[in-house]
Amino acid sequence: MLAACCALQPTIAAAADAADAGYAIRLMTPETALKAALAGQAACRKAGFQATIAVVDRTGQVQVVLRDRFAGMHTVEAAIDKAWTAVSFKMDTTALAKATAAASASSGIRHIPRALAVGGGMLVEAAGAPYGAVGVSGAPSGDNDDLCARAAIDAVIDDLNL
Known part of the structure; x- marks a missing residue:
């Protein structure tokens, strides 16, 4: 067994040498994240909703709340968790809600701490790269939260596509 293990080491070392030692990622600036959050808030207000808007980066770290x-008091944590869920599962939370419905093969996902499978979390993707996600909580339904999140993304998508 030891001989087999040691025989693999040159192959692993060669693969490691061939791989890049690092990689570049794209992130929203704090100013871009704030612009998105303000646009989401404006859309919610225009529709008559008092909500919380959260923007997270591609690793789920909060940039703006x-x-x-x-x-409501609960909306801060809910908005953050919706954004975290969207970026973590790489899908909008409305789609995740459908994919993880009761009795589905993926329903267990709803038991993961912080995973919030209800509308209001949307991915921010531009120029072929993920930038993060927007989460909205406080409108009377997930569909309405989605409208505010979409407005947040629409406000910055052209800036990110440049």
């Missing part, structure tokens, strides 16, 4: 003055 913007809670409107009358948004």
Whole structure:
């Protein structure tokens, strides 16, 4: 067994030498994340909703949280978790909600801490790269949260595609 293990080492070393030692990723600037959050808030207000908008980077780290003055206390954590869920599972949370419905093969995903499979979390992707996600909580339904999240993304997508 030891001989087999040691025989693989040159192959592994050659593969490691051939691989790049690092990689580049794209991230939103804090100013871009804030621009998205403000646009999401404006869309919610225009529709008559008091909500919280969260923007996370591609690793799920919070960049901006913007809670409107009358948004419920629970909306801050929910918005962050919706954004985290979208970026973690690489899909909008409305689609995740459908994919993880009760009795589905993936329903167990709903038991993962922080995973929030309800509408309002949307991926931010531009120029072929993921940038992060927007999460919205506080509108009267996930569909309405999605509308505000879409407005947030629409406000910055051209900036990110450059």
